[in-house]
Amino acid sequence: MSLHEITKVRKDVVRRSLRVRSTELLTPRMRRIVFESDELEGFDSPSPDDHIKIFLPANAGETPVMRDFTPRQWDIPNRTLTLDFALHESGPATEWARTAKPGDPLGIGGPRGSTVVADDFHWYLLVGDASALPSMARRLEGLREGVPVHVVAVVADSAEQQSLATRAAATTEWIVCMDDPRQQASALRDALAAWPFPEGDGFIWISAEASVARDLYTFVVDTWQHPAAWVKAAAYWTHHDTEPEAAH
Numbered sequence: 001m002s003l004h005e006i007t008k009v010r011k012d013v014v015r016r017s018l019r020v021r022s023t024e025l026l027t028p029r030m031r032r033i034v035f036e037s038d039e040l041e042g043f044d045s046p047s048p049d050d051h052i053k054i055f056l057p058a059n060a061g062e063t064p065v066m067r068d069f070t071p072r073q074w075d076i077p078n079r080t081l082t083l084d085f086a087l088h089e090s091g092p093a094t095e096w097a098r099t100a101k102p103g104d105p106l107g108i109g110g111p112r113g114s115t116v117v118a119d120d121f122h123w124y125l126l127v128g129d130a131s132a133l134p135s136m137a138r139r140l141e142g143l144r145e146g147v148p149v150h151v152v153a154v155v156a157d158s159a160e161q162q163s164l165a166t167r168a169a170a171t172t173e174w175i176v177c178m179d180d181p182r183q184q185a186s187a188l189r190d191a192l193a194a195w196p197f198p199e200g201d202g203f204i205w206i207s208a209e210a211s212v213a214r215d216l217y218t219f220v221v222d223t224w225q226h227p228a229a230w231v232k233a234a235a236y237w238t239h240h241d242t243e244p245e246a247a248h
């Protein structure tokens with residue numbers, strides 16, 4: 001295996017029907033929902049930034065609304081899967097999650113593709129908003145003991161700060177800023193500009209609103225001249241008046 005390998009894994013999409021087992025507010029705007037189903041047999045998610053499609057319940061004849069979510073935890077012997085929903089102002093997924101109760105059905109599909117990043121970099125930088133926290137939390141849980149990792153997370157309120165478990169040598173910078181992409185981009189760029197850039201090879205992961213992810217990708221690759229192969233930037237949601245395309 002070569003150094004800093006980044007491997008793409010493809011799988012056939014499996015659709016599954018789940019039911020809500022329990023719900024819990026992790027913070028005022030982050031609702032954890034544990035699902036159960038015998039159909040979870042064989043479920044796997046090789047990378048922390050995998051996503052599944054959720055299919056929200058629809059009336060007969062209507063097409064279900066689909067959204068992307070991160071498999072936060074899963075326990076196949078107990079047939080459970082956990083998703084963390086960052087609650088925002090309004091949208092079908094956030095509204096469903098806000099009121100979900102035990103027994104409610106939800107369809108899922110995937111994950112279909114995974115990008116598995118080797119845990120052999122000298123350091124990691126994870127940047128994102130509340131919708132990226134489930135993935136960042138997963139990556140932190142998986143990184144090797146003592147590896148330096150810096151997290152920059154933008155949240156709407158200081159009550160949204162979560163405790164993030166890890167064996168890595170993690171530092172976390174919480175930035176409180178409303179869901180406005182322009183404000184988020186500028187606050188995150190300022191935080192990155194002030195960060196003492198470490199020596200050695202680093203992997204940088206960015207996920208946020210589409211224009212924010214694009215802005216930060218440009219900053220990291222053009223201003224820092226960080227190798228593009230060691231940067232992953234993704235649009236996790238799109239503000240209504242910005243382009244609905246992925247960053248990189």
Ligand SMILES: Cc1cc2nc3c(=O)[nH]c(=O)nc-3n(C[C@H](O)[C@H](O)[C@H](O)COP(=O)(O)OP(=O)(O)OC[C@H]3O[C@@H](n4cnc5c(N)ncnc54)[C@H](O)[C@@H]3O)c2cc1C
Nearest residue numbers: 051068069070085086088091092093094131237238239240
């Ligand atoms: C790979 C991937 C993994 C993801 N994992 C998670 C996850 O684990 N947990 C999670 O909470 N989200 C996650 N997201 C983000 C989630 O898919 C989007 O936020 C999604 O748009 C929410 O759908 P909705 O029906 O609530 O709102 P939509 O109908 O999509 O949007 C309605 C309105 O709300 C705004 N909006 C949408 N999302 C947000 C947001 N996050 N913050 C503020 N405003 C928003 C939109 O601009 C729009 O105006 C992930 C996205 C991707 C691509």
